[in-house]
Amino acid sequence: MGKSLLAGFLGLGMVLAGTSNLYALQAGGVETGDLETGSVVGQPFKELTVDASFFALEIGDTKVWYPPVTVIDFKTRPGAPVLLKVTNKATAEHGFQLTAAVNQSAPTVLHTKIVLKPGETQYIGLPTSDLFYASGSVVEYRCHLHPGHVGGKLLMLK
Template structure:
């Protein structure tokens, strides 16, 4: 085994460089008195955060699948009933960005606020 690493350098991660924070948020699609919505309707993260969204479709009527999209961050997911999906993206710009169901436009979407 001696010499297995000869000729190459092994570098450890620099502990002085903080890892980018991961912001984890769970959203659930529900039917509220006949209106389909993602809850919560407003999300907040900081610019530079990696954002992990866990999406759960709990709408028991109508189509088996519902969409979730944040166009400004290239997020587009189809979520089957009771089959959670996760999506990760980097919040690389600040501002207020809408999210929506790209499969059923009449459904109510929401917004994600990315702070500087």
């Protein structure tokens, strides 16, 4: 009886130890919203510094997300969540997809999509842990509504 009880507790301990890693990979989570009401990991967007701004633009006949390359140096910035400002300056509705899926395919991969009306601005809050779980140092952004539009890359210096 004592050996069975000990084996049961040991098995339960092993199961709990295995699931704690699963929860750690899903810590945080990407949040979207406006500057006044949005928050990520308990911190309001309005209290965070905008780390990068992205703009949907029309240059001639080409629709692009500008800038084509954005660099965030995590060696020099505080450990606060990352706040991205996304604005549609084009005349049509555009999507903004930020994903690390090109580097990995785990269920916890960084992947967010928003749709912006002309002139609309939204904010995306990202816990630094979600960015660091992304394999490699490059995350791509593009318009998920229009595959022909030009996207860009977010380079993370870790």
